[in-house]
Amino acid sequence: MKIDERRFEKLLENKEYIQLREDLIQMNAIDIAEVLEEIDITTALMLFRMLPKDIAVDVFSYFPADKQKEIIACITDKELQYIVDELNFDDMIDLLEEMPANVVKKILLNSNYEERKLINQFLNYPPDSAGSLMTIEYVDLKKEMTVKESLDHIKEIGLTKETIYTCYVTDSNRKLEGLVSLRKLVVSEENEKIEDIMNEEVIFVNTHDDQETAADLFKRYGFLALPVVDKENRLTGIITVDDIMAVIDQETTEDFQKMAAMSPSEEKYLETNIFTLAKHRIIWLMVLMVSATFTGGIIRRYESVLQSTVLLASFIPMLMDTGGNSGSQSSTLVIRGLALGDIRLKDAGKVIWKEFRISIIVGLVLGAVNFLRIYYLEKVDFKIALTVSMTLVVTVMISKVIGGLLPILAKKMKIDPAIMAGPLITTIVDALSLLIYFYIASSILVL
Amino acid sequence: MKIDERRFEKLLENKEYIQLREDLIQMNAIDIAEVLEEIDITTALMLFRMLPKDIAVDVFSYFPADKQKEIIACITDKELQYIVDELNFDDMIDLLEEMPANVVKKILLNSNYEERKLINQFLNYPPDSAGSLMTIEYVDLKKEMTVKESLDHIKEIGLTKETIYTCYVTDSNRKLEGLVSLRKLVVSEENEKIEDIMNEEVIFVNTHDDQETAADLFKRYGFLALPVVDKENRLTGIITVDDIMAVIDQETTEDFQKMAAMSPSEEKYLETNIFTLAKHRIIWLMVLMVSATFTGGIIRRYESVLQSTVLLASFIPMLMDTGGNSGSQSSTLVIRGLALGDIRLKDAGKVIWKEFRISIIVGLVLGAVNFLRIYYLEKVDFKIALTVSMTLVVTVMISKVIGGLLPILAKKMKIDPAIMAGPLITTIVDALSLLIYFYIASSILVL
Incomplete structure (x- = not known):
């Protein structure tokens, strides 16, 4: 539901915050973010903190960097902790790249050793590389699993993953062995083995490949997600189609800029x-x-x-x-x-x-x-x-x-x-x- | 797997068609289509007819219009019937738009009254409208259904649908009431009712909306599919993200053309x-x-x-x-x-x-x-x-x-x-x- 601007302004004027909150949570997170961006920061922050936590995290991920900075400055450590825990990994990396050092420190303090190691690894991928685009939230299956075991596994972890529509099959060394779509899992018999239904011809990119290479593969094959492997061919993450659409726009903008004799820039x-x-x-x-x-x-x-x-x-x-x-x-x-x-x-x-x-x-x-x-x-x-x-x-x-x-x-x-x-x-x-x-x-x- | 060109040429030279076929069917349909396009028509046609039928249909859908024409001219009515039956509906509409009248007639003769009515309706959507982009292959659920019934329904019809990752809930008049993702279905309890888990705030486009409107919604919300409704708000089809990527490229190309003082054109x-x-x-x-x-x-x-x-x-x-x-x-x-x-x-x-x-x-x-x-x-x-x-x-x-x-x-x-x-x-x-x-x-x- 898109917002009715006049109704919204009236509610705002009359300080009917409970009703405002009701209206907001009917909306898509990106639309909420846009609405909150346009009103004064005090009210925005108050409404933001009134949102259910899971929605708040989504909304937070859609704010531009300066808004995120303002919010981090105003919220409690506990609230920040929650956001850091619940943000998708790729959104968190984007956040860390944009924040000043003191904020980054504050965020890293709220994460454990394993997470910090991973974060540092991700922050080191060259900009515009496949590695810098990927997320670690994917479903990882083993080829010995049955369809039922796989679906149970997905049920258990499912909704926290950015995408579960393509599941990746890896061996004990995290080497990519195949993929199986959720579609295939759902239409297969419960006792079938993953290795019998998986597709072994997996197309992938390397962490250091250019994002344009990834974008071309998405366009060519109509993928929803693309696995990213490291030099040892171990699965390290996946790129999802929604992030690729942003890459396509960005690459095109760079072409426009170069063609009009300007140095390319990603900034708006x-x-x-x-x-x-x-x-x-x-x-x-x-x-x-x-x-x-x-x-x-x-x-x-x-x-x-x-x-x-x-x-x-x-x-x-x-x-x-x-x-x-x-x-x-x-x-x-x-x-x-x-x-x-x-x-x-x-x-x-x-x-x-x-x-x-x-x-x-x-x-x-x-x-x-x-x-x-x-x-x-x-x-x-x-x-x-x-x-x-x-x-x-x-x-x-x-x-x-x-x-x-x-x-x-x-x-x-x-x-x-x-x-x-x-x-x-x-x-x-x-x-x-x-x-x-x-x-x-x-x-x-x-x- | 991408083709090893030298190996392929050697096999071709030695007329080892059985091995060629083995190589081909390991590949992605779009890659097969590209390989077959580059060799002489007689061999291409022979290899094409050697492919398993389901792969052949996919490969066919990736051929450019002139190649499709050549193939239709050479195959039997039975083979054509198979292709027409199995092609995704949107690919079929694309095919009909490109073929000369006699081929269209041949194809329409191979379809029944209901199909012909639908085809005519689709052929009448203005070019570059949401209607001209959509496909009718979507999963349609009712809100009284349980999660288990829904999953069984999907299992039954699943793999023939272009996308089953977003399922649409409609009433008896085909009015759109909500949507539920396959992700949600898979992680929900079997006896939950669809109406309790569905999302009622559905964003949609109208059949006559411009394709750019649809593309903007995909980019903004990161959708995998978008429902398309007619004037009476009845669900008539869906647009999938892979088709939208082509639209984005096409719209950008038109901008490039206009900006260089040319009349825009979709042709390559x-x-x-x-x-x-x-x-x-x-x-x-x-x-x-x-x-x-x-x-x-x-x-x-x-x-x-x-x-x-x-x-x-x-x-x-x-x-x-x-x-x-x-x-x-x-x-x-x-x-x-x-x-x-x-x-x-x-x-x-x-x-x-x-x-x-x-x-x-x-x-x-x-x-x-x-x-x-x-x-x-x-x-x-x-x-x-x-x-x-x-x-x-x-x-x-x-x-x-x-x-x-x-x-x-x-x-x-x-x-x-x-x-x-x-x-x-x-x-x-x-x-x-x-x-x-x-x-x-x-x-x-x-x-």
Whole structure:
């Protein structure tokens, strides 16, 4: 149930906290968290502490880091202990990564030696690795168990596990031997042995694999969970599909940022301070600004051509923009195709050939329209109209081929293809289109 | 198990089909489909027909449409009947949407009246609607049932259902009354009643809701499945998380396409013919090309300024590119933030204020670097260096504010914010930066 905002505000105004609590506990934990975030901290904290404990822990896990910090500062050690005990392991790791040292210390004091060892191990996985994404809450079965024993085991531990829909079968050394879905368990006969119904062809990732590798496997196979093993092939955790959806969004956001010439960042826009945002943007802008010097150099070299026909200058923006846009279109499609796996390195030839043919069509259509427009409507001199339109055709063609080629080349050289997007392509194409423009202009006009 | 390509090729060469089959059936259906796609159709078809029937159906569902067509043309009616009977309902609908009329007729002949009615209903959901995504294979419970009865029911029908992890409770009119997860069923006592353990606060979508709405709910709540109801609130199907992952990728791809000034398309790049690709690109290129005429007009209006100082022309590309890139950075972050829900309409003021402050930092840094570079390194005249650098500062500032503002304005006007990206921003910023350039140039140089 979503909240009725007006009713909520009225209850809040009249301080009808008992009714407010009743309303809140009907809601999903993430929605409760959102509501509490928007009201003043004193009331929020009071309502938070009125929630049933299990709901409170869920709600806590959905708060942003600064809210969590505020709450930890205000609650008793006993309340903190409860939260630490009940949080899913991956949420706890996320919490520890965000908290200042004194809070981390307070939390670690509330955990036992085994837990602390595990926490330290998890905190050491590289960011964006499969290890940093996983949780330890999975169901572990042995192949000698029967279906009934397994279901009883699940019944006993079940609801505290983040996922019990895929159960993993391990040997005495925690080596992964197979998996069995809860679906399979439920439809199998009670006395069947796990080893007879388990699937031995388990797809897994290593703790140090990139999270993108995991995301690709989820997409390809439609998994609900994916096991993560260490170097000795021992099962150390699982990644669940809900966490992967966040990874997919995050990886896409990074692509968007790189393609718009920014350093990638995981922080949310509104939560990032302006100096960080400025820093992420300046470097690439500076590189591209300095690169644009070449373009200036080209214009200066042909100053005499411009001097004699200043009108030529007025078409430079249109030519450069159209070239840049044509190239961006091609590079965007190829970058996205590479990211989704629809285009592979071996398709390079196909892509270039395709872009080449498209560029002929697009170039000729734009060139013709442009000629008609500037010659008949703007009454531009025939030779100049011809120069501009011919440049346009060639620019579009070159831009599209370069836009299709560069991302693939980058991938081949193990550079992120997302860098070969609009801004860089534009800078390259600008210089080329000016060279072509002045070359054609000198040939046609000097006659 | 992934395929060992060399071993596979050798087996293929030696025509060891029995061993090939053994290898194949160890693999995941999607991997089998990929292997069969890459070999010649005759062998592929033979191997396909050698697969156990249930695997064959799965493999079939992963083939691209043209491969499915080829196979349907070659197999017997009995084999087709088997595939049609066993395909998941949503895969069948996808198949029917792709096949030519004669194949559709052939398939429909193999289904009964009830099925045909349902198929027709599903084929009529608008593309990209929740209805077009859903499947009818879900577990339907009644609230009077006990946990044991429910589990027995699931055991009976279980494995043919696409998902049994969330079971839906409906009344005699198929109205949705609640849901209960398989997890809950498995950990509950056998004689508990469904109505006592079910969750009544069900979040659902309507058949005509956009698939993006469904995707947002999945991301927000971490669902594995989402129920879809019709106008009368009757349960008509469910959407599963694996299908939603494809939707997320597709929606993101559309954003990428729009942001690079292309008409969005769901077809894969390599599978789209060049005329379609050209058509998707030409319209926007043409619009932007014609808009760039304004820029030309501005240059022509200031022809006398250029004529007297042709050097000014050589900085136009750098100014325009930097402005365009600055604006693209801002608009990209805002468009993405709006798409993910991190930025909401009410944040408009915050965004503009943030972009304004960032633009001061970025503008001043770039302006200073540029001044030092062209005045000291390129030995450009002081007044010109000042003109160029001042223009740069103002251009960056205006570009960032416009880049932050336009996507939000678009969203407010119910236009897709993704259109307010690089190409359009560049065109707008080009004109503005030229106006500023010539204004400053006339003021400073004419002294």
